[in-house]
Amino acid sequence: MFTTRPELLGTFGAVASTHWLATAVGMSVLERGGNAFDAGIATAFVLQVVEPHLVGPGGEVPIVFHSAKTGKTEVICGQAPAPAGATIEHYKSEGLTLVPGNGLLAAVIPGAFDAWMLLLRDHGTMSVRDVLEPAIYYAEKGHPLLPRVSDTIKGLKSFFEKEWPTSAAAFLPGGSAPEPWSLLKNEALAGTWQRIIKEAEAAGSDRERQIEAARNAFYKGFVAEAIGEFAAKTEAMDESGTRHKGVITADDMGGWEASFEAPLTYDYGGQTVNKIGPWGQGPVFLQTLSLLKGFDLGAAKPAGAELIHLLTEAMKLAFADREAYYGDPAFVDVPVETLLSDAYADERRKLIGAKASFDLRPGRIAGYEAQVDRVMATLERLSDATGTKQVNEPTTAAMQSARRGDTVHVDAVDRWGNMMAAMPSGGWLQSSPMIPELGFMQNTRAQMFWLEPDLPASLAPGKRPRTTLTPTLTTRDGKPFMAFGSPGGDQQEQWQLILFLRAVHHGLNLQEAIDLPMSHTTHFPSSFYPRSRKPGHLLVEESFGNEVIDDLRARGHDLEVSPEWTIGRLVAVARERDGLLRAAATPRLMQAYAIAR
Structure with missing residues (x-):
């Protein structure tokens, strides 16, 4: 290509x-x-x-x-x-x-x-x-x-x-x-x-x-x-x-x-994905993979509506769990093993349907029901106070605030x-x-941090904020294979997942996976002030083409179309088993670069 x-x-x-x-x-x-x-x-x-x-x-x-x-x-x-x-x-x-x-x-x-x-x-x-x-x-x-x-x-x-x-x-x-x-x-x-x-x-x-x-x-x-x-x-x-x-x-x-510290890991597509723990949003990547494992993504086109729809709906569920459960493990008990388990993913996967969802739907893990209720009540009060607003990262749309x-x-x-x-x-x-x-x-x-008590991400001295920063490194047979990431706040995991899935399921090289059209959703609460969300939202680059855009709109997504070459700042390197090194960088914004020799 x-x-x-x-x-x-x-x-x-x-x-x-x-x-x-x-x-x-x-x-x-x-x-x-x-x-x-x-x-x-x-x-x-x-x-x-x-x-x-x-x-x-x-x-x-x-x-x-x-x-x-x-x-x-x-x-x-x-x-x-x-x-x-x-x-x-x-x-x-x-x-x-x-x-x-x-x-x-x-x-x-x-x-x-x-x-x-x-x-x-x-x-x-x-x-x-x-x-x-x-x-x-x-x-x-x-x-x-x-x-x-x-x-x-x-x-x-x-x-x-x-x-x-x-x-x-x-x-x-x-x-x-x-x-x-x-x-x-x-x-x-x-x-x-x-x-x-x-x-x-x-x-x-x-x-x-x-x-x-x-x-x-x-x-x-x-x-x-x-x-x-x-x-x-x-x-x-x-x-x-x-x-x-x-x-x-x-x-x-x-x-x-x-x-x-040890990374959190998940095996997918012959690779072990290594991420930071629930003091960041790293487990969202792993949870999304656990949900997508039940779909034949190889049969979906790498820039097609089916892949983007399934990925978006899976991420909505994983990000909802981020809100309900993630926080500094030194302060809160995060049920990571359950969140990444096959049994939990099998139940959650049933919520992914043919149409876009508009509700924030965290899972209800036994023993954590009261915590989930407190989180949802806090988000509801915030929504009543601020309304729902579009949340754009400064590298993906016109800067809303300098x-x-x-x-x-x-x-x-x-x-x-x-x-x-x-x-x-x-x-x-x-x-x-x-x-x-x-x-x-x-x-x-x-x-x-939240200024409400008894939430996983409530403010406390000595506590790490639940950061959005989330680099990715994968291994094969214990050897390093890929390292990649992108700026973008809550969008970081979303763009990285697109790159990873295109490489795993469609055999695209790093530059091919980066250059294809990108998308993301702001369906869940933003990690940034004023913590707003836009239910059902999906932002796609116009380079997906009218057929894909119309298909996604028909599936019920609240679609926003962005000019081509405006979403994501992905860069990546890789090392093959024989020592061959690979590198790529996004052309978006015309400043990221990779060098290899």
Whole structure:
């Protein structure tokens, strides 16, 4: 079939990310002898500079990776929890019923930096300087500003000037928003990383000691102190329409570390799919596969109405269970084994019919009935208060609010068989005011908590928010096979599932699977402020064609047709048993790139 670009093939290494400069940096690390983890880390730090509207140093990241040395597939949780002062009582005393989608109260502890340092220490080969210097170069010397970044800054100009003066000083040089493709610098951020390198190298020549010193500088040193002081002293306007100080402190920072954990897995189509746990939406992917296992998807066309209908209806059920059951397992009992069991899927599958569903229908697992009732009652009250609204991700439709951010993605594989998939996000330029001495913003992941008690995702100090970030890595016979992902909030799993099913059932290569038309639904409650939903909704690219679009409409879907090449930002890499490497990147938005040789 026709593709916009070839699937890239090689045997040395491959990197794919959502920006060409970051991908090029990752490949340069492989060329200098680094492994896939070194390359992925350097790529991620560059993304914090060149896609500042989608990710920043104050954000978070889950990483799924396979180590050739240990033979294990693992997860690094770089999703840090809520601060000690983040209580339901405090937020309600501030006059809030929902956690705002931006500002200082939405921040949890920034988890990405420690996650990257943990991966570097235990599985990388390079130094802190090696992985930070490319990002420092672009922060100090400037990088060509993407049109969407320019548009975001222009949309926020008056808001920055009136409410977030530190952001205005950083992103409105000379009082004007920078034009597309002009060079944008962040010298304060370059200085932060240079100071981290200096403190790391002051610990001596040992690589691991340097990494530990870098972690301490961020979480127990000058970075933590600056974050805590800024939160305590700054009252910032947020989407609630009022100003609030933050609650994060230096003590919160110093009391947390990233951690390793086992992935959740599900076997499908000869592959084992590895995802993060129910502190994120990773199990939605696995639950959807368990439901689809009962259908002959191979007989459905890869861009046909039958595949899209079945996938959409299965996802509606899985996402309903996300609302009813998912949360931080350290705080709530999530019945994962039942949710992924054949018996549960067999019963739930009976709800998938020939027509589109409009109801939110979580399963009712014995012993959890009262919890499900509380969740549904909360959602009903929210619906009564806000009504149902269209929820669009900024990378898939016209930006409804210039304050919305999104996510980036990184995949890497090397000649030794190391592979990783990571979904960095948070700390966007529009998330909260810039901390001037650090050159970056705090994240807004706390907006995924509820301010209602006794729900799986209720706010609590030390609790991880139920993140939407969800990279995917599959294995065959214990060896890494595919790593892939896409930005897009609640749409991340949806686009990834389309890619995966097209590869498994129709034998499409990575680029073919990415280039075919995409779709997603906003039928279930959004994870983002103001938590709205649109029952029965299905967004499809017009490139599906009139026959498929008419068929889906006839099946009862509340159809919205988007221009072609507007949905999804998928990138992917793969490694065959004989060592052949493959890589691909979406042409949508004209900035994601893959490199392989």
